[in-house]
Amino acid sequence: MRKLALTMTCTACVFSAFGVFARWLQNMTAFEENGLYIPGSLWGIVLTLLYIAGAAVFFGFTRYYKKNLSLACAPDPGVAFAGSGLLHKLIYLAVALIMAAGSVMLLITAGDAEAPLGMDFSGLLRILALLGLLAAGGFLGLAGGANGSEAPDGSPKQAGFCLASTLPIALCCFWLIVSYRQDAVTSVVWSYAPEILAISCSLLAFYYVAGHAYGRARPFATIFFCSLGAFLCFVTLPDERLIAQQIMFVGMAGMQLFLSWMLISGLRRREEILSRYPNAPATEDLDDEVPPPRPEDEFEPMGPGSEEGEDSFVELPEEYIGPGTAETKDGEEK
DSSP, rough: HHHHHHHHHHHHHHHHHHHHHHHHHHHHBOOOOOOOOOOOOOHHHHHHOOOOOOOOOOOOOHHHIIIIIOOOSSHHHHHHTTOOOOHHHHHHHHHHHHHHHHHHHHHHHGGSSOOOOOOOOOOHHHHHHHHHHOOOOHHHHHHHHHHSSOOOTTTTTHHHHHHHHHHHHHHHHHHHHHHHHHHHOOOOOHHHHHHHHHHHHHHHHHHHHHHHHOOOOHHOOOHHHHHHHHHHHHHTTSOOOOOHHHHHHHHHHHHHHHHHHHHHTTOOOOHHHHOTTTTOOOTTTTTTOOOOOOOOHSSSSTTTSSSSSGGEEEEEEGGOOOOOOOOOOOOBBB
């Protein structure tokens, strides 16, 4: 499955390279000196087509994994995202370090952010930096804790997975608020749309990652949004912002690429997953194996039309029937 993971990751990186190039040329040629956008700009159209093509390709990959290859993932996050080896540890440590470094830099340089007259975003940016540090720690706990051993329901390990997977979601939610506040007075949509799309898609990616910890795994949605979110995060890099935030975007893209890689690498044939986890809760990749109930199985047949007929009915003696409150046609109580 590592070939599949390599293919998906390389595809995301290729789209990211073209997206960064298109966004850079758009910033160079599609805006007037006063900041207004030039309608019908070629590179705006190219970037839009890249967005659509990237989403279509990632969706096609995930459909191929699910429908054609009949793959599924383990319902336990400790197994689904499991990895081993020195290189595995070095990669997730490097990604967490990038996010932590960007957060520390933002904590120091938050006062240098540009803001309209009478507005100050340094407080919001420092809170964002603290959430970035927590998200780096959460990613470290999620990647390091997924060592191939299962996390039983209610165990401290499962609680740790739940907490660790929630922290990046909190970062993205607050980052959306900060981005909205910073661009509230901006009338040019193309000035902030790529950043909003990147944060929103990353939020969905981490939301689906957290679903694995909370027993609501949707692996193919996770793979799709992680790949698309990483692509969108890279596209925002040519924009003007604090270098610390640029580093945080790189770290967030790296987190999503790493989680997507590990999840794809852990996919197995559906039959193998079902044989290993026969009592696993239904997920989007396993629920196809559970046949829907037939209407005739919902209720037990009774009455003249049943197979057994009226002879199988048992009439209860009056001594077992208490006084009722139903009324007869004459209005008397039975």
